[in-house]
Amino acid sequence: MNLTTLKLLIWIAALGALGYLGFFVYAWAIMGKQDELTRTRAPHEFMKRVLDEVPEPEPPRTTLVDYERVVATFREMNWTGAEAPPPPPPPPPQAEEPTTRPKPVVAKLLRVLYVEVDTDAPADSLALIVYDNADLSRTHPGAVPLKIGDRLHGAFSGVRVHAIQPEGLAFVVDDFEDDGPEQVAIWSPYGPGIVYVGEGGAQLPSVVGIPQAPLRIIGRPERTVERRPNTFVLGTQDVERFEADYLDILSNEVRHRQYRDPRTGKWEGVEVLHVEPGSAVAQHGVKTGDIVKSINGTSVNSVSQAISYVKNNQDLYTVWEVVVSNAGKDRTLIYESNK
16 A cells, blocks of 8 residues: 555545534534423423422512611611610590680789769769789780770780779679679778769869869879870879979979960960970870960969969869960860869
């Protein structure tokens, strides 16, 4: 055998080996796939057996984090991980408050300084009170006028004046009318008011130029009060001070001079040049610029003349009408006293 023949045999063997290798690869790759596809078309029993071997999945969780843990961590600030303490017990039930307010005691709320009883027209009767209650005295300082049917102020608006009587005021309280009125007597360190009795019945002494008055009963306050605009009830302490220190008052609380009418050149009154704010003179209604013209119809041209007139007639009159002029307009100041 020559070399050429040997080479040819080697080439034929190599081609045979290569063909077998190719067939093996084809059988493994293609035929194996066909067996797998055949197995997927397995009978029902085989599929059931395969499915039964698959483990059941865990059920889904309803919450990601336990709610009690969230409350303990973020609301109760319990970051230790310990179990939160039990919640406190609920508060005991509270007794229901009464629907109606207690009845106020009117005598503790106010004092009656002055009453004026009109027998002809009771609806025109008048009273002056001052509040002792802290809240009422702050919102309504000083003397407060009241008539029949008027109500107190603020939280005590349920209290109204039932009657104005010689001995004081009668009040009734809403929701307690069946209890009857509460009587509040006139407050005065000098005792009850005085009734002036004259000819034809009880009345104030008549004054020339001043109309007759029906029955009026006055309980004197200690300090002068203005019961209506330009009408004053003289207080006992103020009257005593005027009688004792009128020269000091006229020197320090007011500046004045005789007034001469520029048109006629006659002395026709007393001109008030200045009144100290808050002084007793100012509290009696006198203002800077006033010109005092007359007292009870009698002209006065000087302070000494006015003082002499009052002193000489103080036992005759209990009502004093003082006519003053200011900026060309006249007004009348009325002062009442039972002296």
